Amino acid sequence: MFKIGVLTSGGDAPGMNAAVMSVAKSAALYGIPLVGIKRGYNGLLRKSASLYDDMEELRLDTVLDIADLPGTYLRTARCKEFMEPKWREFAANTLREMGIGGLVVIGGDGSFHGAEFLCQLGIPCIGIPGTIDNDLPYTELTLGYDTAVNVCVDAIRAIRATSRSHDRPHVVEVMGRHCGDIALTAAVSTGAEIVIVPEVRWSVEDVAQRLNRQLNKGNTRATIVVAEGCWEAMEPFDMYNFLNSHGKKCFEGEPISANRFASILKRMCGMVEVRSTVVGYTQRGETPSARDSAFAFEAGHLAVRLLRDGISNQVIGMHNGKVFYQSIGEALQTKREFRRGLYDLVNNM
Ligand code: F6P
Secondary structure, eight states: OEEEEEEEEEOTTTTTHHHHHHHHHHHHHHHHHHHEEGGGGGGGGTTTTSSHHHHHEEEEHHHHHHOOOSSOOOOOOOOGGSSHHHHHHHHHHHHHTTEEEEEEEEOOOHHHHHHHHHHHTTTTTEEEEEEOOOOOOOSOOOHHHHHHHHHHHHHHHHHHHHHHHTTOOOEEHHHHHHHHHHHHHHHHHTSEEEEEEESSSOOHHHHHHHHHHHHHOOTOOOOOETTGGGGGGOOOOOOHHHHHHHHHOOTHHHHHHHHHHHHHHHHHTOOSSSSSOOOOGGGTTSSHHHHHHHHHHHHHHHHHHHHTTTOSSEEEEETEEEEEEEEEEHHHHHOOOOOOHHHHHHOOO
């Protein structure tokens, strides 16, 4: 029987270890030896001084111990070399030399493109969606997203408590790259008054007006949840001139940030204080939620079953709460539907 390889790639996401554990359990069930490849596709490029640093035989014992831990035991990385055909061929040859006849790739869209290339080079691959961003439109859930949202919800609830005590609005920035899903779900779950996402164009003046409406209603602790990618959807605003003419030193060309945005809103709305918090990497480093762990477990098992049955070039996803699989190519072409109704609900209340 051939061996199976497993790797985690891109940003780490809660649930990656649980998926690896499930792959290991399933491989053991079918009597298939399993190799863990370290630091994403880098492990296949054999860059490390010792082979053990690039890959290790995965014992079920080891993996069971780390199953509930956040982060990824296998380590992860973004592998620029994989953009070049010569390195992809190198990786395919490494897999063949190691007797690895199938690969489970846990990661986001970049990682899936890598898997698709390996399939074209004759290496059967199955992808499991692992990214907190939830930016893979073919699936309603990616590993880590549910946990990341819960981290943001906890943070926003705590922030709203202190904001209420001080009667001051708060800007909270959450992750998600170009996707506003974490921000939107966290905002709706906490009753935040304003949410700003990369999918909808917005202006500073309009947000200031909306904040003013909240303040006029007596809601002095309004929360403005912003997705980290929302700045790319912002109408042009001369932050340098605005802040410098309102008594706050700002450098020309300085990028806008949650902190700067809070300063602008404070001045535009005539507030004494508007504070800001960036939730940041705590979203990635939390223990996986039950939902993420359960999905990881089902997905890991299905991935091994597919490889065992000679089915390749597929990614696993969730639709209407059920786990399914689909070809990588089709999955990557799925268009994203932004939940505009939910966005309007948050912003119009
Ligand atoms: O893709 C997951 C993610 O956490 C994004 O939300 C964020 O933009 C990015 O990774 C941060 O990447 P890095 O770990 O390279 O700073």
